[in-house]
Amino acid sequence: MNSLPRTGRLTRRRAMALAAVAALAAPALARAQAKAQIVVIGGGFGGATAAKYLRVLDPGLAVTLVEPDRTYTTGPLSNLVLAGLHPAADLAQSYATLGMRHGVEVVHDTAVAIDAAARKVRLAGGRTLDYDRLVVSPGIDMRWDAIGGYSEAAAQIMPHAWTGAAQLDLLRRQLQAMPDGGVFLISAPPTPYRCPPGPYERASLAAYAFKQAKPRAKIVIMDAKDQFSDQGLFEDGWKALYGGMIERIGLSDDGRVTEVRPDEMTVVSEFGEAHKADVINIIPPQRAGKIAQAAGLTDDSGWCPVDPRTFESAHIPNVHVIGDAALAGAMPKGAFAANTQAKVAALAIADALAGRPPATPTYLSSCYSLLAPDYGISVIDVFRATSEGISPVAGAGGQSPRQADAAFRAEEARYASGWYASITEEIWRS
Amino acid sequence: MFGHLPLKLSICGKMLMLAAIAALPASAAAAQSADPRLLALSCAGCHGPEGRSPGAIPSLHGQSETAIAEALRAFRADQRPSTVMGRIAKGYSDQEIDAVAHGMAVPSK
Numbered sequence: 001m002n003s004l005p006r007t008g009r010l011t012r013r014r015a016m017a018l019a020a021v022a023a024l025a026a027p028a029l030a031r032a033q034a035k036a037q038i039v040v041i042g043g044g045f046g047g048a049t050a051a052k053y054l055r056v057l058d059p060g061l062a063v064t065l066v067e068p069d070r071t072y073t074t075g076p077l078s079n080l081v082l083a084g085l086h087p088a089a090d091l092a093q094s095y096a097t098l099g100m101r102h103g104v105e106v107v108h109d110t111a112v113a114i115d116a117a118a119r120k121v122r123l124a125g126g127r128t129l130d131y132d133r134l135v136v137s138p139g140i141d142m143r144w145d146a147i148g149g150y151s152e153a154a155a156q157i158m159p160h161a162w163t164g165a166a167q168l169d170l171l172r173r174q175l176q177a178m179p180d181g182g183v184f185l186i187s188a189p190p191t192p193y194r195c196p197p198g199p200y201e202r203a204s205l206a207a208y209a210f211k212q213a214k215p216r217a218k219i220v221i222m223d224a225k226d227q228f229s230d231q232g233l234f235e236d237g238w239k240a241l242y243g244g245m246i247e248r249i250g251l252s253d254d255g256r257v258t259e260v261r262p263d264e265m266t267v268v269s270e271f272g273e274a275h276k277a278d279v280i281n282i283i284p285p286q287r288a289g290k291i292a293q294a295a296g297l298t299d300d301s302g303w304c305p306v307d308p309r310t311f312e313s314a315h316i317p318n319v320h321v322i323g324d325a326a327l328a329g330a331m332p333k334g335a336f337a338a339n340t341q342a343k344v345a346a347l348a349i350a351d352a353l354a355g356r357p358p359a360t361p362t363y364l365s366s367c368y369s370l371l372a373p374d375y376g377i378s379v380i381d382v383f384r385a386t387s388e389g390i391s392p393v394a395g396a397g398g399q400s401p402r403q404a405d406a407a408f409r410a411e412e413a414r415y416a417s418g419w420y421a422s423i424t425e426e427i428w429r430s
Numbered sequence: 431m432f433g434h435l436p437l438k439l440s441i442c443g444k445m446l447m448l449a450a451i452a453a454l455p456a457s458a459a460a461a462q463s464a465d466p467r468l469l470a471l472s473c474a475g476c477h478g479p480e481g482r483s484p485g486a487i488p489s490l491h492g493q494s495e496t497a498i499a500e501a502l503r504a505f506r507a508d509q510r511p512s513t514v515m516g517r518i519a520k521g522y523s524d525q526e527i528d529a530v531a532h533g534m535a536v537p538s539k
Contacts, residue, residue, distance in 0.1 A: 382521025396521030421485030
C-alpha cells in the first residue's frame with residue numbers, strides 16, 4: 001500500500017508545478033547565498049590587482065570595479081616617456097582582460113559617496129552599488145591649497161605630471177620645446193607622497209635627454225625635505241653621469257617652494273627667494289584620493305589608517321583601503337606596494353566571507369629607478385605585520401650597493417623594464 | 431638550514447638546538463610563518479603571472495620545486511650572486527621558502 005498520506009501524494013500536475021517553482025527559485029537562492037557583492041573603487045595597481053585576485057581566490061564572488069578612465073596611465077615608466085625615451089602609448093593599460101577573462105564587471109564612472117550603514121556606493125552617473133565588502137584604492141589627491149598660487153589652472157602652465165596622461169604629455173612637450181641653456185625646475189614634495197624616488201629619477205632622465213640635445217641646460221630640484229630616497233646612489237650617479245647639470249636645494253637650504261607665479265614662470269621659497277625657470281614642474285604635497293576623504297576614511301594626516309593584517313579601515317568596517325591612500329607603516333607609496341597590499345586584502349576578504357580565520361600576511365616592495373636607460377638602482381623590502389604596524393624584516397631588503405660596476409647597474413636597468421612588463425602583465429593582461 | 435645539520439644529533443645537541451630556537455629574536459625565522467597562498471603569489475609582481483615572465487626577468491615557470499627552493503636558499507646565503515634576490519630571500523624562513531617553491535612549481539604528475 002501507499003504509505004504516504006493522501007494529501008502528500010504528488011499528482012503529475014503538482015510535481016511539474018513544483019519543479020517549475022524550484023527551477024525559478026534555485027538560481028535566486030544560490031545568488032543570495034553564494035554571490036557576495038564586492039565593489040572595488042579605483043583601477044590602478046591596487047584596485048585592478050584586488051579585483052582580479054578576488055575572482056581568482058573565490059569565483060563565487062561578484063566583483064564590480066569602478067574606474068573613471070577607459071585606460072589606465074601608469075606612473076612607472078612615465079619618466080622615460082617624459083624624457084622622450086619611450087612611447088607614451090606603452091603606459092596605457094586596458095580593462096578588457098579583467099572583464100572578459102575574470103568576469104569582473106568594469107563600470108567606467110566615479111564613486112562620489114559611500115553609505116557605510118547601508119553598504120552602498122553612489123556613482124557620479126547616478127547608479128548605486130550594494131556591497132558586502134568594499135575595496136577603496138583611490139590613489140592620491142593633490143593638496144591644491146599647500147602652495148600659494150598653485151591650482152588646477154596653474155598646473156596647465158606648471159604641470160605636476162604626477163597623475164594622468166594629459167599632464168605627462170604637457171610636461172613632455174614643454175621639455176622638448178625648452179631652449180638649450182634653459183632651466184628645468186622640479187619642486188619635490190615633503191614625505192609621504194607617491195613614488196619616493198620619482199622626482200630624482202625624473203631629474204636624471206631629463207638630464208640624460210638634455211645631455212644629447214641641450215648640453216647647456218640645467219636642472220634645479222627644490223626640495224621640501226632634507227633627505228630623499230636612495231640619496232647616495234642618486235648623487236653618485238649624477239656626478240658620474242651628468243657632472244654639474246643637476247643641482248638640488250634641500251629644505252635646510254631654503255628649498256621648499258611656498259608660492260608659484262605662473263605669469264612670471266617663477267617660484268618663491270619659504271624665505272622669499274624667487275627662482276625663475278623655463279620649465280617648472282610642481283609636484284605638490286599629497287593626500288589620499290578624494291573618495292577616501294569624502295567617506296571619512298582619512299585621519300588628520302590626510303591618509304587612511306588600516307589594520308596592518310587585512311587593510312580593513314580603522315574607521316569603517318567592511319571597507320578595505322589599499323595602495324597610496326593607506327597608512328601602511330614603513331611601506332613606500334608605489335605600484336609594487338599597492339599590488340602586494342591588494343593580494344593581502346583580497347585574501348582577507350575571501351577568507352572572512354568563507355568564515356576562515358585571518359591569514360598571516362607578508363608584503364614585498366621593490367622600487368626601481370633609472371638614472372640613465374642603462375643605469376638602474378633599486379630599493380627592496382620584505383614587510384610583516386607587527387604590533388608596531390607594518391615593518392621591514394630586519395637583515396633583509398635595502399638598496400642597491402653603493403659600490404657596483406657598470407654591468408650591475410645595467411642589469412638593474414634591464415630588470416626595471418622587466419619588472420614593468422611582468423607586473424602590468426600580471427594585473428591587466430593575464 | 432636544518433638540512434645541513436649532521437643527521438645524528440646527541441641529546442645534548444638537540445637540547446642546544448631547541449635552546450637556540452627558543453632564544454631567536456622576533457625575526458623572520460621566529461615570527462609566524464606567512465600564509466602559503468600569499469607566498470605563492472609573491473613572485474608574480476616581478477617574475478610574471480605563474481612565473482611566466484614576458485620581459486627581462488627570468489621566468490620561474492617550469493622550474494621544479496627543488497630547484498626554486500635551492501636557488502632561494504643560495505641567494506639567501508649569498509652563495510649565488512644576484513642584484514635583488516639576495517636582499518629578498520633574506521626576508522623568508524626555510525618554511526616560507528618551501529611554501530614559495532611549492533606554490534610556484536608546476537605540479538609533477
